[in-house]
Amino acid sequence: MPIHVRDREKGRLQDLNRDIFCCVSPSIYQSDAKRAAFVIIVITIISPCCDKAGLKKGPWTPEEDQKLLAYIEEHGHGSWRSLPEKAGLQRCGKSCRLRWTNYLRPDIKRGKFTVQEEQTIIQLHALLGNRWSAIATHLPKRTDNEIKNYWNTHLKKRLLKMGIDPVTHKHKNETLSSSTGQSKNAATLSHMAQWESARLEAEARLARESKLLHYQNNNLNKSAPQQHCFTHKTSTIWSTKPNEGTGDQQLESPTSTVTFSENLPLMIMPLGIPTDNRNRNNNNNESSEIPARMEFAVSSSTSSDVSLVVKEHEHDWIRQINCPCPTEGIGEGFTSLLLGDPISRSLPTGKNEAPSSSVAGAGESEFNYYEDNKNYWNSILNLVDSSPSDSQAMFRS
DNA sequence: AACCTCTTCAACCGCGAGGCT
DNA sequence: TAGCCTCGCGGTTGAAGAGGT
Incomplete structure (x- = not known):
């Protein structure tokens, strides 16, 4: 059963195997068969990134935030998978990455979206659909998750109120005609x-x-x-x-x-x-x-x-x-x-x-x-061109 | 004050893409 | 080239708070 130990010296399983073997008594190496069997068992137990056993889920505590922040500031995040253990966190790497990218990153702006940002989101959504990460690149300091949430909780409803289909970005009564x-x-x-x-x-x-x-x-x-x-x-x-x-x-x-x-x-x-x-x-x-x-x-x-x-x-x-x-x-x-x-x-x-x-x-x-779509796009652009107070009035209706 | 409903948003989940061996 | 691994994305969930009755 050599395949289970083939990467012990190099390759993707290296770290994993080191972690496994460092806690194994040398006597376990008495035979390859024993070693291989051990490796198989341990890999099965610890391999999944989001292993449920022993890993915390749910809201992050300030202490956890501090640990993650301190570790990344000193070492960079490196491999997210191995980060939690190195940083002393009982979280999976995925959870750490999410916490960092959506909350702890220093270049994140929090708080209310400006009218300008709202308009940008609407324009880009009309063009790109639900490609939040692409949209987020045009909104500095905003995360895709934040934009997605804001769209779902605010902008989508607002467009619906205005009689605009948030998926097609057309007025409801135009959807039928264009579909024909x-x-x-x-x-x-x-x-x-x-x-x-x-x-x-x-x-x-x-x-x-x-x-x-x-x-x-x-x-x-x-x-x-x-x-x-x-x-x-x-x-x-x-x-x-x-x-x-x-x-x-x-x-x-x-x-x-x-x-x-x-x-x-x-x-x-x-x-x-x-x-x-x-x-x-x-x-x-x-x-x-x-x-x-x-x-x-x-x-x-x-x-x-x-x-x-x-x-x-x-x-x-x-x-x-x-x-x-x-x-x-x-x-x-x-x-x-x-x-x-x-x-x-x-x-x-x-x-x-x-x-x-x-x-x-x-x-x-x-x-x-194109004429059918003109009104919608003109309304978007009117918002851009109009004063913030005007836009505000229209958007905040 | 207690309960219910609605809203918000942080966090999770599953999947796919891409890179590495 | 196949298999494995990591990462990022988008959809969804559920806890917490706000507001209404």
């Missing part, structure tokens, strides 16, 4: 949301890593001022096409700088989402490179210029184009883009490109679909 048709356009928005969701998740991951590194660095050098940096430079869900780009910066997605917390709008650019090759011959020089299917473009707007990033569906490359911002205001741009406004649809997406409305093959029904 326009599936193509629903799919369009769905595609947009999926890609944006993927991007946000990638950013969330990077932000977490960045935060963790930063926190650990701070622990290593405690004389340095405590900062909890959320910056992250790269968004790696898209790769560049080989031989394209002029330097390292080309590998960086311009989307990575978008944050709602800084009042920079997240822009989703529907490029028409052709499902055939109509786009292919619109560019003389790049005809062979024009993607057959452009899902959408995501942009950050930090000035009057807009950077477009085009994701090519099959070959996974990006193209960046800088062009003047086609809309007058940030909010307006966001609205029109989300709504598939014909103005933004005519954005140049490449040289000599036909208006994207024609590329999209937008018909009457498609426009109606």
